[in-house]
Amino acid sequence: MADTPAAASTHPGPSGDVTKRDLLQLVATAGAAIGIGAIAWPFIDSMNPSKDVLALSSVELDLTPVVEGQGITIVWQGKPIFVRHRTAAEIKEVQSVPLGQLIDPEPESARVKPGHEQWAILIGICTHLGCVPLGNKPSDPRGEFGGWFCPCHGSQYDVSGRVRHGPAPANLPLPPYAFTSDTKIKVG
Amino acid sequence: MVGLHKSEFANPVISWIDTRLPIFTMMQKEYGVFPTPKNFNYFWNFGALAMVNLVIMIATGIFLAMNYQPNSELAFASIQHIMRDVNYGWLLRYIHQNGASMFFIVTYIHIFRGLYYGSYKSPRELLWILGVVILILMMATAFMGYVLPWGQMSYWGATVITNLFSAFPVVGPKIVTLLWGGFAVDNPTLNRFYSLHYLLPFVLVGVIFLHIAALHITGSNNPLGIDVKSPQDTLPFHPYYTIKDTVGICVFLIVLSIFVFFAPNYLGDPNNFIAANPMQTPADIVPEWYFLPYYAILRSVPNKLLGVCLMFGSLLVLFVLPWLDTSKVRSARFRPLYRISLFLWVIAFVVLGVCGANKPEGVWVLLSRIGTFYYFAHFLVIMPILGKLERPLPLPESISHPVIGGRGGGPLPTGAAAKPMEKA
Numbered sequence: 001m002a003d004t005p006a007a008a009s010t011h012p013g014p015s016g017d018v019t020k021r022d023l024l025q026l027v028a029t030a031g032a033a034i035g036i037g038a039i040a041w042p043f044i045d046s047m048n049p050s051k052d053v054l055a056l057s058s059v060e061l062d063l064t065p066v067v068e069g070q071g072i073t074i075v076w077q078g079k080p081i082f083v084r085h086r087t088a089a090e091i092k093e094v095q096s097v098p099l100g101q102l103i104d105p106e107p108e109s110a111r112v113k114p115g116h117e118q119w120a121i122l123i124g125i126c127t128h129l130g131c132v133p134l135g136n137k138p139s140d141p142r143g144e145f146g147g148w149f150c151p152c153h154g155s156q157y158d159v160s161g162r163v164r165h166g167p168a169p170a171n172l173p174l175p176p177y178a179f180t181s182d183t184k185i186k187v188g
Numbered sequence: 189m190v191g192l193h194k195s196e197f198a199n200p201v202i203s204w205i206d207t208r209l210p211i212f213t214m215m216q217k218e219y220g221v222f223p224t225p226k227n228f229n230y231f232w233n234f235g236a237l238a239m240v241n242l243v244i245m246i247a248t249g250i251f252l253a254m255n256y257q258p259n260s261e262l263a264f265a266s267i268q269h270i271m272r273d274v275n276y277g278w279l280l281r282y283i284h285q286n287g288a289s290m291f292f293i294v295t296y297i298h299i300f301r302g303l304y305y306g307s308y309k310s311p312r313e314l315l316w317i318l319g320v321v322i323l324i325l326m327m328a329t330a331f332m333g334y335v336l337p338w339g340q341m342s343y344w345g346a347t348v349i350t351n352l353f354s355a356f357p358v359v360g361p362k363i364v365t366l367l368w369g370g371f372a373v374d375n376p377t378l379n380r381f382y383s384l385h386y387l388l389p390f391v392l393v394g395v396i397f398l399h400i401a402a403l404h405i406t407g408s409n410n411p412l413g414i415d416v417k418s419p420q421d422t423l424p425f426h427p428y429y430t431i432k433d434t435v436g437i438c439v440f441l442i443v444l445s446i447f448v449f450f451a452p453n454y455l456g457d458p459n460n461f462i463a464a465n466p467m468q469t470p471a472d473i474v475p476e477w478y479f480l481p482y483y484a485i486l487r488s489v490p491n492k493l494l495g496v497c498l499m500f501g502s503l504l505v506l507f508v509l510p511w512l513d514t515s516k517v518r519s520a521r522f523r524p525l526y527r528i529s530l531f532l533w534v535i536a537f538v539v540l541g542v543c544g545a546n547k548p549e550g551v552w553v554l555l556s557r558i559g560t561f562y563y564f565a566h567f568l569v570i571m572p573i574l575g576k577l578e579r580p581l582p583l584p585e586s587i588s589h590p591v592i593g594g595r596g597g598g599p600l601p602t603g604a605a606a607k608p609m610e611k612a
Contacts, residue, residue, distance in 0.1 A: 042276035042279050042280065043251050043276075045275040046254070046255070046276050046277055047251070047254065048275050050255070050277070051272065051273040051274075052273040
């Protein structure tokens with residue numbers, strides 16, 4: 001190794017070509033980068049939901065105690081789930097709204113399970129900035145459309161959970177759920 | 189001088205920053221071209237290894253803290269949560285747990301390097317003192333970290349160590365109550381230990397910065413213990429020592445990985461798998477291995493206050509080491525008698541460690557007394573006297589000389605020193 005120290009990091013060969021040392025340097029750097037990436041993943045992944053959180057991925061609910069006109073809130077994955085037993089008049093109203101009037105057009109039929117039209121099951125988180133809208137209790141303000149009213153910025157939803165008045169941009173999302181019997185649902 | 193820095197970097201972005209905040213120039217000066225003695229052996233890896241170790245401990249610690257509960261009701265279960273539920277939680281915890289042991293292995297070798305090659309001597313006294321501060325902070329951090337899992341050993345370790353302060357007359361019991369935040373080790377103790385265990389590593393970072401700043405003023409010592417006399421005695425830090433440190437880091441990571449993946453609990457105590465029970469002390473109570481020698485010193489004398497004083501004294505004596513050693517020769521390579529005395533001291537330290545792991549009865553009491561006696565005699569008696577009596581071997585004229593003339597001392601023909609770079 002007859003090089004001067006200053007030239008040690010950049011080693012043009014006698015003809016100025018790429019040398020074996022350049023290759024070694026690239027391979028070593030790439031190896032270190034891969035190694036750092038590989039060890040970074042366990043750190044990042046440790047911030048993902050842990051196994052005990054994932055184990056809470058479904059809840060079951062008996063609907064019998066929920067009377068017509070009443071709504072209840074259950075917790076699924078740490079989020080509020082609205083379960084609303086709607087009256088015939090409410091259902092009729094949301095079925096008859098022309099889609100053109102909606103901010104986020106979606107037919108009522110796409111938001112309920114066939115044969116269980118009286119049940120609206122929704123994730124109760126305002127699509128504007130994440131507050132929980134009021135309206136499940138009959139004493140709550142429900143807004144002009146009889147569904148839910150978000151106290152944070154005044155968004156209003158109908159009983160189908162569709163946004164009818166901004167600033168929320170989208171309808172309340174539906175959780176994955178299924179009727180396990182006529183009176184029981186499983187969310188998640 | 190007020191004014192913009194004149195940057196020599198060609199890259200316009202780097203140059204723009206460097207002109208206003210010359211961190212690139214600083215890094216280039218301190219870690220790029222920094223002149224470093226060219227005769228380092230692998231003992232000079234251990235400072236860098238300790239730095240890497242600290243970074244690993246802080247990184248894993250921050251992520252563990254995201255899942256740990258510093259509450260006496262929840263702490264033990266939250267460790268199991270980390271081990272079983274959190275993604276890769278077992279890996280983070282085992283790295284952190286074994287990283288603590290690796291930190292002490294690395295640091296003890298680093299300190300031995302300093303003792304053997306006289307790195308504590310003028311002009312590096314302050315550098316050494318900062319190092320002792322780092323050691324003590326590290327021990328405090330490790331001790332409080334060991335309490336956090338809230339197992340039996342955590343709990344009783346905390347009880348015993350905090351009770352050390354009760355040995356001091358008059359104020360002792362008051363200090364202990366203050367440390368506990370109550371009348372026994374309990375939730376307030378756990379909370380404050382957690383807070384301090386998170387804080388102290390960053391204090392360590394600060395003191396290590398000063399340690400390195402002082403190092404870059406005095407320059408590194410070297411295996412010959414003689415001063416750098418000319419640029420021919422040095423190499424630029426990069427790439428020579430960045431690469432040499434990288435080799436050491438690879439070996440370090442291999443050893444750490446062997447512990448983490450094949451023997452993660454080898455250095456731990458099975459009693460810590462039992463949740464803390466304030467009503468029941470385990471039959472065999474021992475600290476972690478890295479505290480065993482000090483634990484043996486503590487138990488070697490039957491008097492409570494004297495034992496505590498000796499234990500703290502065994503660390504505090506290191507502060508005055510630069511003035512206890514009266515020899516002008518740094519490297520033990522040229523001090524035949526000091527070398528023997530130091531190796532005996534290392535043996536005493538290891539024997540003390542073994543004594544600490546055994547019950548204080550029979551031969552272990554005698555051995556720990558001999559070990560304690562020699563631990564202090566080496567520093568307080570032998571070192572001051574030896575400097576006056578010992579006849580050191582002749583020192584080489586320069587660092588470059590032995591590189592081409594063998595490791596022995598004595599002046600060589602002057603012509604031989606002219607082309608040392610050819611061999612470097």
